[in-house]
Amino acid sequence: MTLSVAEPTLLERAWGRVFLGVAPRDGRHAVAELSQSGCGRLLFPAVARDAALEAVIINTSGGLTGGDVFKADIHLESGTKAVLTTQACEKIYRSDGTDAxxxxxxxxxxxxxxxxxxQETILFDGARLKRRLIVDMGETSNLLAMEAVLLGRKASGESLTRGLFRDSWRVRRGGRLVYADETAFEGDLAARIGAAAALKGASAYATVLLAAPDAASRLDAAREVLNNEAAEGGISTFDGLCVGRLIAQDGAALRRVLVALLRALGGELPRVWHN
Known part of the structure; x- marks a missing residue:
């Protein structure tokens, strides 16, 4: 009798891309170009005529796992203002060994x-994610950027014990590299996350960057927030930047501090954050 060997199952992968161009139109910050494909979508809540354009990125696949790809490309023309966010926390599920x-x-x-x-990225146990943030900005432009990560859902009793996360930031201003940041952890993560030189066992953390001509003037207000909130972190200023890092015991505590910190840095919070 001959036994047949089943072919490996090829799992369907999610792929999404969004492109948004913003330009001044009749006194408004308007959508000039829009492209969306795969699982990528953009929604635009109604705002006041003179308000910054607000755009919400949606991943219709409901989350990412190994082999999935999602790309966003945002272009603001001179003099325009925009606030970009996501509809919900991005969930990175357990991988079969490949990377999202x-x-x-x-x-x-x-x-x-x-x-x-x-909104926050949630890493589930066994998740594998490689993420890149690449910024090209003018000398007189203004950027407020934030990325927050939850290591499992603490309220559900989840934790991150294994997986991979690599996060890369590159910010160029006037063609000159002004900020570069790399975060990487892989393998057996429990001991690494608990180390004093890393997250001290915290299950949530965030990086916040303000790049603006007046960035240094925001430092005192930002430090006052950190001195009065239930999160551990710090913020510094250099070369027209303010850079802050925070850790917290859970996502709710981190969100409270982020809201106050972003406001202190002059941020205009998206309405979906309040829902």
Whole structure:
């Protein structure tokens, strides 16, 4: 008798891309170009005529796992303002060994202002994610960027014990590299997360960056927030930047501090954050 060997199952992978161009139109910050494909979508809540354009990125696949790809490309013309966020927390599920790939490119021309404020990324146990944030901005433009990560859902008794996460930031202003940041952890993560030199056992953390001509003037207000909130962190200023890092015991505590910190840095919070 001959036994047949089943072919390996090829799992369907999610792929999504969004492109948004923002330009001045009749006194408004308006959508000039829009492209969306795969599981990528953009929604635009109604705002006041003179308010910054608000855009919400949606991943219709409901989350990412190994082999999935999602890319966003945002371009603001000179003098425009926009606030970008996501509809919900992005969930990165357990992988079969391959990596999910997320890339965001932000182009902010002279005199434009962009707030990149996605909701938290949740890493489930066994998740594998490689993420890149690439920014090209003008000397007089303004960028407020934030990325927050939850290591499992603490309220559900989840924790992150294994997996991979690599997060890369590159910010160029006037063509000059002004900020580069790399975060990487892989393998057996429990001991690494608990180390004093890492997260001290915290299950949530965030990086916040303000790049603006007046960034240094926001430092005192930002530090006052950190001195009065239930999260551990710090913020510094250099070369027209304010850079802050926070850790917290859970996502709710982290969100409370982030809301106050982003406001202190002059941020305009997306309405979906309040829902």
């Amino acid at each position: 790939d997320v890339e965001t490119r932000l182009h902010v021309e002279e005199g434009a202002a962009l707030a990149w404020l996605p």
